[in-house]
Amino acid sequence: MKKIETFAGVFKARGVERRDFLKFCSLISVSLGLAPALVPRIVHAMEHKPRIPVLWLHGLECTCCTESFIRSSHPIAADMILNMISLDYDDTLNAAAGHQFEEIRKQIMEEYKGKYILAVEGNAPLKDNGVYCMVGGQSFTSMLKETAENAMAVISWGSCASFGCVQNAKPNPTGAVPIHKIIKNKPIVNVPGCPPIAEVMTGVITHLLTFGKLPELDRLNRPKAFYGTRIHDKCYRRPFFDAGMFVENFDDEGTRKGWCLYKMGCKGPTTYNSCSTIMWNEGTSFPIKSGHPCIGCSEPGFWDNGPFYTRLAEVPFVASDSGADKVGMYAVGAAAAGMAVHAVGTAIKKAKNDSDSNPTQEG
Amino acid sequence: MANVNLVKERYIWRLPVRIYHWINAILVSILFLTGLYFASPLFSAPQGGEATWYHGMAWLRYIHLSSAYLFFANFIFRMYWALFGGDKYARFGGFKPWKFKWWGKPFKEQMASYLFLTSKEPHYMGHNPVAAIMYFIFVLCGSIIMIITGFALYSENNPGGFLAVLFGWVIPLVGSSYNLHSIHHLTAWLFPVFFITHIYAVVRHDIVDRTSVTSSMITGYKVELEE
Numbered sequence: 001m002k003k004i005e006t007f008a009g010v011f012k013a014r015g016v017e018r019r020d021f022l023k024f025c026s027l028i029s030v031s032l033g034l035a036p037a038l039v040p041r042i043v044h045a046m047e048h049k050p051r052i053p054v055l056w057l058h059g060l061e062c063t064c065c066t067e068s069f070i071r072s073s074h075p076i077a078a079d080m081i082l083n084m085i086s087l088d089y090d091d092t093l094n095a096a097a098g099h100q101f102e103e104i105r106k107q108i109m110e111e112y113k114g115k116y117i118l119a120v121e122g123n124a125p126l127k128d129n130g131v132y133c134m135v136g137g138q139s140f141t142s143m144l145k146e147t148a149e150n151a152m153a154v155i156s157w158g159s160c161a162s163f164g165c166v167q168n169a170k171p172n173p174t175g176a177v178p179i180h181k182i183i184k185n186k187p188i189v190n191v192p193g194c195p196p197i198a199e200v201m202t203g204v205i206t207h208l209l210t211f212g213k214l215p216e217l218d219r220l221n222r223p224k225a226f227y228g229t230r231i232h233d234k235c236y237r238r239p240f241f242d243a244g245m246f247v248e249n250f251d252d253e254g255t256r257k258g259w260c261l262y263k264m265g266c267k268g269p270t271t272y273n274s275c276s277t278i279m280w281n282e283g284t285s286f287p288i289k290s291g292h293p294c295i296g297c298s299e300p301g302f303w304d305n306g307p308f309y310t311r312l313a314e315v316p317f318v319a320s321d322s323g324a325d326k327v328g329m330y331a332v333g334a335a336a337a338g339m340a341v342h343a344v345g346t347a348i349k350k351a352k353n354d355s356d357s358n359p360t361q362e363g
Numbered sequence: 364m365a366n367v368n369l370v371k372e373r374y375i376w377r378l379p380v381r382i383y384h385w386i387n388a389i390l391v392s393i394l395f396l397t398g399l400y401f402a403s404p405l406f407s408a409p410q411g412g413e414a415t416w417y418h419g420m421a422w423l424r425y426i427h428l429s430s431a432y433l434f435f436a437n438f439i440f441r442m443y444w445a446l447f448g449g450d451k452y453a454r455f456g457g458f459k460p461w462k463f464k465w466w467g468k469p470f471k472e473q474m475a476s477y478l479f480l481t482s483k484e485p486h487y488m489g490h491n492p493v494a495a496i497m498y499f500i501f502v503l504c505g506s507i508i509m510i511i512t513g514f515a516l517y518s519e520n521n522p523g524g525f526l527a528v529l530f531g532w533v534i535p536l537v538g539s540s541y542n543l544h545s546i547h548h549l550t551a552w553l554f555p556v557f558f559i560t561h562i563y564a565v566v567r568h569d570i571v572d573r574t575s576v577t578s579s580m581i582t583g584y585k586v587e588l589e590e
Contacts, residue, residue: 218522219532220535229522230519242418242421243417243421244417245407246404254407262404263403270540272540296541301542311403312403315545324551325552328552328555332552332556339560342567346570350571
């Protein structure tokens, strides 16, 4: 009989203290926004549930999601997660390679039909039969469809897989599309960000393992727990916004004093993510805390929204270099010019009519 | 024209219409200016001092949001008046631009007059067909777009709240929060374009037809003409 591998087994074998394990479970429950009463459930799931096989595919991407994932802040979190799930297939992290490696993927798909998770990093180019991304002689698009066929759920890691990111920015030469445009019949969770925050990634996986289903999702299929609010609404610099104290350029007094970066093109007001609460690199910092405006990397189409350092610089669906104010001023200018011309026309017509109809009237 | 007789004064714009008009004019001005300002704030608070001492942006935001609610209420009131008011000159009545017939003779004649293709100046006691289509595009459609995108933007503050349930669908519809901001901002510019056109048309009509249309929005009375 095949031995079912649980987290507890791996955990003991690695000599990690139970105390540290429980700390991790609490941390995850907090970041998922779960009640403390659910912590034992997480512990129980981790100790008793069989490890879920995860097939982690890499399409058109830059591996920043993987880099983020393996740097999860809690000292043992990454280690735990990587052991808790059975990461059976991941081009970047696995030691195996070549045909043998592809065999593993096929084997898992057979053995764990409907029980494995498909994690996708990057997206798929559809143009020219998908030749712009080939894996082991197969187009990534067909590999993705094949692997998704028997998956329990699909996780779209990063902005590429969720929304398209730089690959499908205009003019999108390879015809890249996000995963949800290809896989329609599976539960999909989008975990956008370029990359997503490591704790967000581990949080999503933990939720899947504990409850056997995806976390609660918003209208763009993002987990509400992490993408529920805008950066702006939980930004520690928000009081400076409300006061109207702005950084005007990157070497002024406001910069030194850490004022609001709104006028430097900060995309915080239009970006949903947890950067301003969970932060990055073991909770050390996040872009705004380091004095740089948010570039909105977890938002759909963020590459097409104009320069990073100008606020609402472009109206993406109008044209490039088309700020709303610019378009508006032109429209107002055109209206004013049109009215002026019309006024002249009216004056001429009136003068003509008056002289035509009343030639004898007093002057 | 010069040889028209001023027959008599007629009561055209009833009080609800005039009240709506001026409240709307004031609120749209406030909304446009405050919105433009906090989209790209010109001034910064004085150097030095605590952020908690100043509330410039917060106040502007408050003014914008509370004006928006009043604007919405005023708009609903006008819609009620247009649908159920039974006011001959202020209801939708014969305004049916989706019907081919509506674009027939009256519209063409009025358009020809505006384009100087005819010397005739058609007279209407209420809105002429070209004016009606302008109000439809700029005031009715413009206001509806601003109200929907505006509430959707406001709902972003409180995810899962009342407004988010009602208007949250707008964000996936337009693609992203950024697009939503852009649409709201771009549509806002309809109002100054309308303002210029509207003021011009009113003044022009007053000079050309002498129906005292300008003061009619205060007194309610227009002058009936006879050729």
